[in-house]
Amino acid sequence: MPSSTWVASGEPEIRHSKTDTVVRFVKEKRETVIAASVVLVAAVILGAWFYLHYRQINDTAWKQLFIAQQTGFSGAYAESEKKLDEVVSGFSRSDAAPYAVMTKGDMLFRQEKYKEALEEYKKLVNGPAYMRPFAVYNTGKTREALALPAEAAADYRDFLAKYADHMLAPEVHFSLAAVQEKLGDAAGAKSTYEKIAILYPETSWSEAARQKTGQK
Known part of the structure; x- marks a missing residue:
């Protein structure tokens, strides 16, 4: 059971x-x-x-x-x-x-109101992400126009450190090289021009850089 x-x-x-x-x-x-x-x-x-x-x-x-x-x-x-x-x-x-x-x-x-323009661009350096690269570059160009090449060079280096793949990067490299020439840094300028030729081959920037260094 x-x-x-x-x-x-x-x-x-x-x-x-x-x-x-x-x-x-x-x-x-x-x-x-x-x-x-x-x-x-x-x-x-x-x-x-x-x-x-x-x-x-x-x-x-x-x-x-x-x-x-x-x-x-x-x-x-x-x-x-x-x-x-x-x-x-x-x-x-x-x-x-x-x-x-x-x-x-x-x-x-x-x-040519560069000081006022600089203040506007600086407002966007830490603004929306899509505006920052343009703001940093414009800040550099404005400081260059204000005859502040060392500060402009710092802006360009800052841009290249943060936005190396941005479409403006070749132009920023070229601007940096030009400022280095103004500062009397011939070796630094030559190095930057050579970097442009390597990083951006077959572009107008590369051709201009080669002309600056006497390369063909």
Whole structure:
């Protein structure tokens, strides 16, 4: 005889499906489910509103930037700079704001207002990642225009240390070599020109570097 027995009660075991479980939970927690649904819907609506609102602001900022740039290119620098400042102050969180700062620096550089241009470029040295290489290079070119070759060389070296694979790298190498010549560092300049010929073969930069070193 078995040591223990099991006698069926005569009632079949009821197994609830996952759907039944969910339905029962909703019935039991009706108020909680409704409240959660309301919060979720509100969050979706609010998120959509913020997205559309931000996109609208961003589009407006880019339009204002375009107008400011065209104004500057026409020679109305003072008006252009005012409009660029408005983009920065009025749309500081938009993607257009850093470009407005860069454009203002370029406009000031065109007018040979190098000190003012330098201040604008310096604002972007630690700005958005996609703007930093251009800001560092422009900072170097502006210091070069201010007859500060040692500081310009430091900017160019900083660029090459951080952004060696950037599309501006060949030009930065060439600018560094030119500054080294101004500083009387003939050996350093020659080394930089030779590096350009090696790193960027079959380019206009390589050809110019070879001419500088007398290579063919």
